[in-house]
Amino acid sequence: MKIGKDIYYIGVNDHRIDLFEGQYDVPNGMAYNSYAIIDEKIAVMDTVDASFTHEWLDNLQSVLNGASPDYLIIQHMEPDHSANIANFVRAYPNAKIVSSAKAFVMMKQFFGTDFTEKQIVVGEGDTLNLGKHTLTFVTAPMVHWPEVIVTYDSYEKALFSADGFGKFGALDVDEDWACDARRYYIGIVGKYGVQVQNLLKKASGLDIEVICPLHGPVLKENLGYYLNLYNIWSSYQPEDEGVVIAYTSVYGNTKRAVIQLEEKLRAKGCPKVVMHDLARTDMAEAVEDAFRYNKLVLATTTYNAEIFPFMREFINHLTERSYQNRTVALIENGSWAPMAAKVMKGMLEKSKNITFTDTTVKIMSALNEESGAQLEALSSELCREYLAQQSETANKNDLSALFNIGYGLYVVTSNDGKKDNGLIVNTVTQVTNTPNRVAVAINKENYSHHVIKQTGKMNINCLTTDAPFKVFESFGFRSGRNVNKFEGCEPLRSDNGLIFLPRFINSFMSLKVESYVDLDTHGLFICSVTEARVLSDKETMTYSYYMENVKPKPETAGKSGYVCKICGYIYEGEELDESIVCPLCKHGFADFEKIV
Numbered sequence: 001m002k003i004g005k006d007i008y009y010i011g012v013n014d015h016r017i018d019l020f021e022g023q024y025d026v027p028n029g030m031a032y033n034s035y036a037i038i039d040e041k042i043a044v045m046d047t048v049d050a051s052f053t054h055e056w057l058d059n060l061q062s063v064l065n066g067a068s069p070d071y072l073i074i075q076h077m078e079p080d081h082s083a084n085i086a087n088f089v090r091a092y093p094n095a096k097i098v099s100s101a102k103a104f105v106m107m108k109q110f111f112g113t114d115f116t117e118k119q120i121v122v123g124e125g126d127t128l129n130l131g132k133h134t135l136t137f138v139t140a141p142m143v144h145w146p147e148v149i150v151t152y153d154s155y156e157k158a159l160f161s162a163d164g165f166g167k168f169g170a171l172d173v174d175e176d177w178a179c180d181a182r183r184y185y186i187g188i189v190g191k192y193g194v195q196v197q198n199l200l201k202k203a204s205g206l207d208i209e210v211i212c213p214l215h216g217p218v219l220k221e222n223l224g225y226y227l228n229l230y231n232i233w234s235s236y237q238p239e240d241e242g243v244v245i246a247y248t249s250v251y252g253n254t255k256r257a258v259i260q261l262e263e264k265l266r267a268k269g270c271p272k273v274v275m276h277d278l279a280r281t282d283m284a285e286a287v288e289d290a291f292r293y294n295k296l297v298l299a300t301t302t303y304n305a306e307i308f309p310f311m312r313e314f315i316n317h318l319t320e321r322s323y324q325n326r327t328v329a330l331i332e333n334g335s336w337a338p339m340a341a342k343v344m345k346g347m348l349e350k351s352k353n354i355t356f357t358d359t360t361v362k363i364m365s366a367l368n369e370e371s372g373a374q375l376e377a378l379s380s381e382l383c384r385e386y387l388a389q390q391s392e393t394a395n396k397n398d399l400s401a402l403f404n405i406g407y408g409l410y411v412v413t414s415n416d417g418k419k420d421n422g423l424i425v426n427t428v429t430q431v432t433n434t435p436n437r438v439a440v441a442i443n444k445e446n447y448s449h450h451v452i453k454q455t456g457k458m459n460i461n462c463l464t465t466d467a468p469f470k471v472f473e474s475f476g477f478r479s480g481r482n483v484n485k486f487e488g489c490e491p492l493r494s495d496n497g498l499i500f501l502p503r504f505i506n507s508f509m510s511l512k513v514e515s516y517v518d519l520d521t522h523g524l525f526i527c528s529v530t531e532a533r534v535l536s537d538k539e540t541m542t543y544s545y546y547m548e549n550v551k552p553k554p555e556t557a558g559k560s561g562y563v564c565k566i567c568g569y570i571y572e573g574e575e576l577d578e579s580i581v582c583p584l585c586k587h588g589f590a591d592f593e594k595i596v
Contacts, residue, residue: 003218004156004210006133008036010044010059012052013170020168024187024284028180029170032056032080033214035160036063037153040131041070043098045151045160046214047084056084057091068092071120071128073135074099075162076148077106081214086111089118096120098128100139102147122149138202140164142195144188150199157209163189164199165226166215178229181216183288185233190291190321196234200227201555228470236324236352237468238294241503242272243382246286247299247331248279248308253366254333257375258299260367261331264379269386269393278310287317290326294503295382299331299361302339311340315347324352325466329378331361338362353466355538357381385535389492389502394533396495401507401532402430404462405438408540411461411475412440413499416451420491420499421480423448424472426543428460436529438511441522447481449523456513458525459498464538467504469550477567477584494531507534562592570595 001009011033020026032048034056042064048056060069072088072095075081085097085107098120099107108114122128122137129135133155140148143164151160167181189196211219211226219226232239243265249255258275265273272293276286290296300311328348332340341360348354359378363371380387387393405428413422427441440460442449452458463471474485491499500508511527518524541550554568561572564582571580571592578589 003035003212004158006038007153007156007158007212008038008063009218010034010036010056010063011171012048012055012059013172014049014051015170016051021188024168024183025282026168028168028173028175030080030168031171031215031217033212033216034060034081035212036060036069037130037133037135038063038067039133041129042067043071043073043128043130043133043135044069044088044095045073045212046075046081047072047088049080050083053084053087057087069095070130071095072097073128073151073160074103074107075150075160076145076214077103077110078145078163079110082107082110085115089115098122100147100149103149106147138199140195140199142192143199144192144195152206152208154207157207158212159203159206159208159210160212161214163214164196165211165219165230166213167217169216171217177217177226179288181226181229182233182239182292183284184215185230186288186291186321187284190233193234193236193322196230200231200234201552203227231470233291235468236291236322237466238326238503239292240272240294242274242293243270243295243297244274244276244286244289244293245297245299246276246278246290246311246314247297248277248301248310249299250301250303250308253363254299254301254331257331257333257361257363257367257371258297260372261297261299261375261379264376265383268379268383269390270383271386278308278314283314283317286314287321290318290323291321295327295329297329297331297378297382298344300333300340300344302332302334302337305337305339307340307343311344312347315344319347319351322351323348324354326353327355327357327382329357329359329361329382331363331375331378333363333365335365338364388533388535389500391495396531396533398507398534399436399529399532401462401509401534402433402436402438402529404507404534404540405430406540406542408542409463409467409472409546411463411471411501411505412442412448412452413459413461413501414448414451414455414457415498416447416454416480419480419484420486421448421451422475422485422499423480424476431526437514438509438527438529440511440525440527441519442525443522445521447479451480452513452525453516453523457496457498458511458513458527459494459496459500459508460511461501461505461508463541464504464506464536465541465545465549466538467541467550469552471504472546472550473567494533496530500533506536506538506540507532556595559595561595563595565591565593 015029035045037043104114124139136152330341361374496510510531515526566587567584569584
């Protein structure tokens, strides 16, 4: 199958397999991908599983059209990709093997030889010229083995991504990419988010038009969609709003409690509730959902002064994959000495940024009036922001929202009459409380300044410490005049018709401009508060927290030139022209500093 000018797919589909890596259910099989680049020199990218030796060699032979390959490039040594190295060598004895130093060590372990006489060892930035095609090798250690490399072909702008961007399922089955790619990523690569983030940073500097993974389909369209999901997954951020209820139940009483909780959550506006009976569900599906959604309820019985085995297994799956940045609620059941909540909380104590709900439901054998009230309180706590988001149930005069104003970071939303807009500001101040007045300073060069001067209204969204850098990229580094910052979003609106953010805020205020002060470069809007809602108790994002914990540290090692203090863009050059404008965040000369 030709997938580019000179790139051919020579992989195979496996419908005989039932469990991938001995544990992941794959009802639609697996694809083992391999590719051939036909140029003046011919390169073969990886092999396939041992069960498909002859089919793979047949596929290769058909695209060679009588020629012989010059190189076999091995990006990853797992046997489903490397099992046929020796068979390839026997078929094409004159070909060289290109791989990392660690991969050749593993080849000796697998095959009893490291093919010394055929080795071409490559590392970070090394290249291989095939003619029109020049391949550049990028190291990707622990994505998800230590020897991994990925390969970039500058001629066809193709990234051969090893196990990155792979998924479960054979290629002759039509199915949703995200579901099986998410399950694949979290189950197999999920522990190594930091390493994936490092690889994504390297890839961001490449002009990529096609991604060729070792499992799953070749990706050619809407690459931003796939890259965005990988960024979310590898930074351990929730992908969607919702509550996952994972439970075990011996005699049905715990199950009855979580069914009641599910009904209460749905009634209070929770956008998604997912239930998993851990004794019966596919464990990988339950783990996938726990990473997909932002809230998790763990409900189980005390069992041998511990917790039920399926719950222990489930939590172990989460913690070994670095589960973090979530809200967790606990429900325990016990007839004489309930211990489940304590044990579950202890198992999660090493997980980062886990917020436990104030309410823990304690069931003594079966639900009663007291535990029923706890269940009601828990549902309200989990749905606090959803209740505040709905016009019918929101407290629209909760002026405690003003307490979340500090030297923080905010998203100001507005509308120019045709589309919604948003920008990042860091100067919001409550100036009086009788009546309530708020001052907002906005740079005159920002399009939002122009819009708010015309319309006289805005919303202030108070960002929380869990807001990822993508929020700042979306609202801070692009102009609303040129792009639609809310494209593809389903907006939530306050009574003034403007958007408020559904995530990463603890409150918002709708403001009406009462007066304006011209401050040369900035305009100061003095506003009254027309609506104020509090959505959560999460901590407000301060400017110092953003600089220390959210803003990516620029990779200046070994580089000379200047770095943008706002976004980390690096300008490599001896002198910096005073007319420079950062191509990422659009800040000017004053916000660059020399790399030392």
